[in-house]
Each structure stands twice: as structure tokens, then as C-alpha cells.
Amino acid sequence: MKETTAALPGEFIARLQQLVPPAWLPTVEAAFREPRITAFRVNTLKVDRDTVQAALRAEGIQPRSVAWYADAFWVPPEDRALLLQSRPYRQQWIYVQDLSSMLPPLVLAPKPGSRVLDLCAAPGSKTVQLACLMQGQGEIAAVEVVRTRFYRLRANVQAQGAPNVRLFLQDGTRVGRYRPEYFDYVLVDAPCSSEGRFHLSNPETFAYWSLRKIREMARKQYRLLVSAVQSLRPGGVLVYATCTMAPEENEAVLTRLLHTFGDILAVEPIPLSLPNQLPGLARWNGRSFHPDLRHARRILPTTEMEGFFLCRLRKRAS
Numbered sequence: 001m002k003e004t005t006a007a008l009p010g011e012f013i014a015r016l017q018q019l020v021p022p023a024w025l026p027t028v029e030a031a032f033r034e035p036r037i038t039a040f041r042v043n044t045l046k047v048d049r050d051t052v053q054a055a056l057r058a059e060g061i062q063p064r065s066v067a068w069y070a071d072a073f074w075v076p077p078e079d080r081a082l083l084l085q086s087r088p089y090r091q092q093w094i095y096v097q098d099l100s101s102m103l104p105p106l107v108l109a110p111k112p113g114s115r116v117l118d119l120c121a122a123p124g125s126k127t128v129q130l131a132c133l134m135q136g137q138g139e140i141a142a143v144e145v146v147r148t149r150f151y152r153l154r155a156n157v158q159a160q161g162a163p164n165v166r167l168f169l170q171d172g173t174r175v176g177r178y179r180p181e182y183f184d185y186v187l188v189d190a191p192c193s194s195e196g197r198f199h200l201s202n203p204e205t206f207a208y209w210s211l212r213k214i215r216e217m218a219r220k221q222y223r224l225l226v227s228a229v230q231s232l233r234p235g236g237v238l239v240y241a242t243c244t245m246a247p248e249e250n251e252a253v254l255t256r257l258l259h260t261f262g263d264i265l266a267v268e269p270i271p272l273s274l275p276n277q278l279p280g281l282a283r284w285n286g287r288s289f290h291p292d293l294r295h296a297r298r299i300l301p302t303t304e305m306e307g308f309f310l311c312r313l314r315k316r317a318s
């Protein structure tokens with residue numbers, strides 16, 4: 001890890017102490033300071049996990065398995081460089097992706113042959129994971145609004161050989177109007193303040209953090225979420241995810257959606273079985289959130305996983 005004299009913003013630390021249960025604070029603080037593991041996912045569109053494990057072992061790398069995802073593995077920080085030079089990595093047999101970032105596609109669980117919308121898609125980690133889960137069958141519409149990020153998404157999808165992805169350089173807030181009630185599954189992996197990814201070895205990760213940015217993100221997230229819900233067919237499932245702990249970008253955005261459109265669009269949070277994770281907040285800073293957000297999950301950052309927030313919603317069948 002690089003030597004650093006960087007410090008997290010004081011205002012962020014003060015909020016963290018209010019947000020994180022005291023028993024979790026040392027773990028969360030270690031996550032900002034200490035080296036993290038490197039997790040990766042097998043690209044099952046190209047190869048199976050036994051082949052990957054054998055190829056890595058042949059190069060002296062011992063992949064560790066993940067109890068809740070058979071196609072996910074990890075290596076300790078000291079093996080990261082070796083992993084990134086290995087043949088499986090160079091041949092796109094594996095994709096380096098944080099373990100918590102693998103959860104949104106897993107809990108969305110799209111069936112092969114279904115219609116899926118990935119509304120905030122670049123650089124495409126989850127787009128390709130969705131294609132793997134669907135065994136390359138069905139239709140994935142991957143939408144990205146930033147041109148340079150769209151090109152990265154396109155390169156990634158092509159390199160990893162996902163056959164069932166259509167790419168759209170487009171503003172996701174408009175998809176709901178163009179494609180109302182079309183998709184069986186929608187993933188909103190929203191742009192956010194990224195607090196769950198902060199690390200002192202990389203001041204870039206927190207250089208732009210501010211309460212103003214959080215408020216700006218929350219407005220963007222709300223518009224994306226409304227569009228996503230509009231594009232979901234009755235009976236369909238949506239996952240809203242962020243890599244931040246900020247309640248303004250998580251429970252508050254969903255509470256606004258549920259109070260404004262919960263009845264009109266017939267959408268409701270449904271339980272998520274992610275053991276050992278914290279439920280959505282009931283209140284924050286004197287504000288109460290929608291009671292059904294107890295079904296959401298807050299994943300606090302650790303040296304194994306970045307921080308994440310996840311909520312699964314269903315649109316009631318008419």
C-alpha cells in the first residue's frame with residue numbers, strides 16, 4: 001500500500017460516527033486504512049470455474065472461495081499483482097470486481113431469456129455479470145450517459161464476449177418514457193458519492209466529497225429511479241443499489257419514491273436475504289423513512305467488501 005498523509009474530511013467522519021453502530025466503527029475505520037482483498041468473478045461466458053482455479057494454481061496463485069457465490073473468488077492483497085499478470089486475467093476468463101458489487105445482479109437474479117435493463121451501466125461489471133447469470137440468453141439493454149464511459153462499457157462487453165447485450169448512449173432518466181412497462185428486471189446501480197469505496201491510499205476516492213455533492217446525487221438518483229420504475233412491467237423486479245452510506249442517497253431517495261409513486265406505480269420493497277447485514281435506517285437527522293425500507297440492506301465497508309446499499313422492489317401485477 002502507498003504511504004499517505006491524506007485524511008478523510010472531518011465532516012464525513014462526524015457523520016460516520018452517527019451512522020455506524022459503535023461495535024462496527026473499528027472495522028469500518030480499518031476498511032479506509034488497511035489494504036483490501038482483491039475479489040474476482042469467473043466469466044462463465046468463456047470458461048468454467050474449475051478451469052480458472054486450475055490455471056491460477058498452475059501459476060502459483062491460490063484462489064479462495066466465497067461461501068455465497070460459487071463463481072466468485074478472492075486473493076489477499078499481496079497476491080493482487082500476480083493475479084493481474086495471470087493468464088486467466090489477460091484472457092478475460094476472470095473479472096476483478098468487489099464482492100459487494102457482485103450482490104446487486106445476484107439479488108436481482110434475472111432468468112435466462114428475460115428482458116433486463118441495466119440503467120447505469122459503465123464500465124459494465126454488472127452488465128457482464130447479468131449476462132453470465134442469464135447464460136447469455138435473453139435481452140440486456142445497457143444504458144450509459146457519459147460518452148467516455150460508454151466507450152469503456154462497449155470495450156468491456158466486447159472483450160468479455162457477452163452476446164445478449166444492446167448498448168445505448170442515452171440519458172437513463174428518459175428510458176421510462178420510451179419503454180414503459182417493458183422490462184422483467186431493472187438494475188439501478190446509481191451514480192453516488194461512493195463513500196463505501198473511500199481509501200486513504202487513494203485520496204482521489206474522497207477528494208470531491210461534500211454535502212452539496214450528496215444532495216446533487218440524490219436528485220439525480222431520484223430521477224433515474226422514477227424512470228426505472230416506469231420501465232418495469234407489472235410483476236417485475238427492480239434493484240436499487242449505491243456504493244455509499246449516505247442516507248440522503250439511499251433511504252431518503254426510496255422514501256420519496258414510495259410516498260410519491262408507491263401507489264400510482266404499485267411498487268414496494270421486498271425482503272432481501274443477506275445474512276449478517278444491517279437493515280435500512282428507520283430515521284436519520286430527525287427524518288423518518290418509509291417503514292418497508294427495513295427490507296433494504298446496508299453493507300458497511302470492511303477490508304473484504306466495499307460499503308454498499310441495496311433495496312429490492314417489486315411492481316405489483318395488475
Ligand SMILES: C[S@@+](CC[C@H](N)C(=O)[O-])C[C@H]1O[C@@H](n2cnc3c(N)ncnc32)[C@H](O)[C@@H]1O
Pocket residue numbers: 101119120121122123124125126127143144145146149170171172173189190191192220224
Ligand atoms: C456506479 S456507476 C455504474 C457502475 C456499473 N453498473 C458497473 O457495475 O460497472 C454509475 C454510472 O451511471 C452513469 N450515469 C450517471 N447519470 C446517468 C444517467 N442519467 N443515465 C445513465 N447513466 C448515468 C455514470 O456515468 C456511471 O457510469
